[in-house]
Amino acid sequence: MPSTVLVGAQWGDEGKGKITDLIARDYDYVVRYQGGNNAGHTVIHGDKKLALHLMPSGVMYKDCVPVIGNGVVIDPGVLIKEMAMLQAEGISCENLKISCDAHIIMPYHKDFDGADEKRLGENKIGTTKRGIGPCYQDKVARKGIRVQDLLDEKIFRLKVQTALSQKNPILEKIYGLHTYTVEEICDEYLPYARILKPFMAETAQLLNEAVRNGKSILFEGAQGTLLDIDHGTYPYVTSSSCCAGGAATGTGVGPKAIDRVLGIQKAYVTRVGEGPFPTELSFPEDGGTGQDAIDGELLCSAGHEFGVTTGRKRRCGWFDAVIGRYAAEVNGLTDVALTKLDVLSEFDTIKVCVAYECDGKTYDYFPMQQSVLFHAKPVYVELPGWKGIDITGCRTYDELPENTCKYVEYLEEVTGVTMSIVSVGPDRDQTIMRSW
Numbered sequence: 214m215p216s217t218v219l220v221g222a223q224w225g226d227e228g229k230g231k232i233t234d235l236i237a238r239d240y241d242y243v244v245r246y247q248g249g250n251n252a253g254h255t256v257i258h259g260d261k262k263l264a265l266h267l268m269p270s271g272v273m274y275k276d277c278v279p280v281i282g283n284g285v286v287i288d289p290g291v292l293i294k295e296m297a298m299l300q301a302e303g304i305s306c307e308n309l310k311i312s313c314d315a316h317i318i319m320p321y322h323k324d325f326d327g328a329d330e331k332r333l334g335e336n337k338i339g340t341t342k343r344g345i346g347p348c349y350q351d352k353v354a355r356k357g358i359r360v361q362d363l364l365d366e367k368i369f370r371l372k373v374q375t376a377l378s379q380k381n382p383i384l385e386k387i388y389g390l391h392t393y394t395v396e397e398i399c400d401e402y403l404p405y406a407r408i409l410k411p412f413m414a415e416t417a418q419l420l421n422e423a424v425r426n427g428k429s430i431l432f433e434g435a436q437g438t439l440l441d442i443d444h445g446t447y448p449y450v451t452s453s454s455c456c457a458g459g460a461a462t463g464t465g466v467g468p469k470a471i472d473r474v475l476g477i478q479k480a481y482v483t484r485v486g487e488g489p490f491p492t493e494l495s496f497p498e499d500g501g502t503g504q505d506a507i508d509g510e511l512l513c514s515a516g517h518e519f520g521v522t523t524g525r526k527r528r529c530g531w532f533d534a535v536i537g538r539y540a541a542e543v544n545g546l547t548d549v550a551l552t553k554l555d556v557l558s559e560f561d562t563i564k565v566c567v568a569y570e571c572d573g574k575t576y577d578y579f580p581m582q583q584s585v586l587f588h589a590k591p592v593y594v595e596l597p598g599w600k601g602i603d604i605t606g607c608r609t610y611d612e613l614p615e616n617t618c619k620y621v622e623y624l625e626e627v628t629g630v631t632m633s634i635v636s637v638g639p640d641r642d643q644t645i646m647r648s649w
C-alpha cells in the first residue's frame with residue numbers, strides 16, 4: 214500500500230478515526246503527526262465505541278506499529294490513562310513508539326488555556342482547554358519541555374525550574390491563579406517518565422528506515438484543514454499544522470515518501486468552538502426558527518453530533534463545496550472518503566453550498582479576508598433526497614438509491630475530487646470501497 218496522509222478536510226470530527234481504523238490494516242505504521250488530546254477519534258471495538266485522543270488509531274491491529282511523531286504535544290497523564298483503557302479492552306500498546314522530540318503539556322499550559330479563554334470573553338476561541346495552544350506557544354518560543362527531557366531527572370528539574378521562573382509570576386500576577394513548585398511538578402511527571410521510557414524512540418530514523426525497506430506508513434491527521442494554524446479560519450483554529458504538509462514536519466519523513474493524500478469529508482459539515490461557518494444551521498434552543506432550525510436539530514440528532522473530547526453540541530450545516538475545493542488544493546488531495554452519508558436519509562431534500570455571496574460579490578473560492586467568511590451567505594443547490602431509505606446495510610455502490618449516487622457524484626463534480634470511500638455507518642463494515 215502506498216504511504217498515505219489521512220487528513221480532515223473540514224473543521225474536524227469528519228470520521229478520521231473510523232477511516233484510519235478501517236484502512237490501517239493495510240499499513241505497517243500509523244503515525245500521529247500533530248495536535249494532542251484535543252483530538253477525539255472514535256473507533257468501534259466489538260460492541261463498544263472507544264475514544265482515542267493521543268493513540269494512533271492503528272493501535273487496534275497488532276501488526277501495525279503506532280507512532281506518536283515529533284509534531285504532537287503530549288499530556289503524559291492522559292496518554293498513560295489511554296494506554297490503560299486500551300489494555301483493559303484487550304488491546305496491546307506494546308508496539309507504541311513515542312518521539313523524543315515531541316513536546317510535553319505541563320500543568321500550567323492547561324491553566325493558561327482556560328484563563329486566556331476567560332480573558333477573551335465573547336471573543337474566545339472555544340478551545341478544548343487541554344493546554345494545546347500554550348504548549349505549542351512554548352515550543353515556538355523555544356521554551357518547551359520535550360519527551361527526551363524526561364529521560365534525565367537533572368535536566369528535567371532544571372527545565373521546570375527555568376519555566377516556572379517565567380510562568381509563576383504570570384499565573385499569579387496576571388491571572389490570579391495558583392503557582393507551582395518544581396517539586397510538585399516533578400512528583401507528578403517523573404513517575405510518568407518511568408512508565409513511558411520503554412516507548413520512547415528516535416521515530417524519524419525509525420520511519421525513514423521503514424520507507425527505505427518498502428514499508429507503508431499511514432499519517433493520521435487530527436483536527437481538520439479549516440483548523441490549521443496557517444490555512445484555517447485564524448484565529449479560530451488550533452495551534453498546529455493539521456494539513457497534509459504537517460505530516461512531513463511532524464514526523465521527519467520527507468514529502469517525497471508520501472504517495473497519497475486522502476481527505477475525510479462528512480456528507481455535511483460540523484464545527485465545535487467559535488469562528489465563521491457559512492453553512493451553519495440554527496438550533497431551537499438558541500432561538501432558531503423555521504426550516505433552518507428543524508434541519509439543524511435533525512442533523513445534530515441523526516448524526517449524534519456531540520464532541521468526543523468535551524461533550525459539546527457540535528454546530529451543524531450543509532455540505533460546503535467552497536471549503537471542499539479549498540481543502541483539495543491546500544492538501545493536494547488525491548481522493549476523499551465521504552462519511553456519514555446515512556445521516557442524510559432523514560431529509561426530503563439536501564442542500565449543497567456551491568459559492569458565497571457577500572456585499573453583492575460572488576465567491577466561488579475561499580475568500581482572502583476572514584470578514585467575508587463571517588458575512589458570507591451561502592448559494593445553495595438543492596438536490597432530491599432518499600428520505601426513509603435505510604442505506605446503512607449497503608455494501609456496494611450499486612446498492613445505493615439512485616439519488617444517493619447522484620448526491621455523491623454531485624459532490625465529486627463541485628469539489629473536483631474522486632470519492633473513493635463512502636461510509637454509511639460507524640462500523641468498519643458499513644463502508645463502500647469504490648476505488649481503494
Ligand code: GDP
Nearest residue numbers: 226227228229230253254255553636637638639
Ligand atoms: P474524528 O475526530 O474525525 O475521528 O471523528 P469523531 O470520532 O470525533 O466523530 C465522528 C463520529 O461519527 C463518531 O461517533 C463515529 O463513530 C461516527 N461515524 C463515522 N463514520 C460514520 C458514518 O458513516 N455514519 C454514521 N452514522 N456515523 C459515523
Ligand code: IMO
Nearest residue numbers: 225226251252253339340341435436451485486
Ligand atoms: P478531531 O481530531 C473538532 C477545535 C476547538 C476549538 C479550536 C481550538 O477530533 O477532529 P484547541 O483546544 O485545539 O486549542 O481548540 O479547535 N478543535 C477541534 N474541533 N475536532 C477536533 O479534533 C478538534 N480539536 C480542536 O473546538 O474551536
Ligand code: MG
Nearest residue numbers: 226253254521
Ligand atoms: Mg473528533
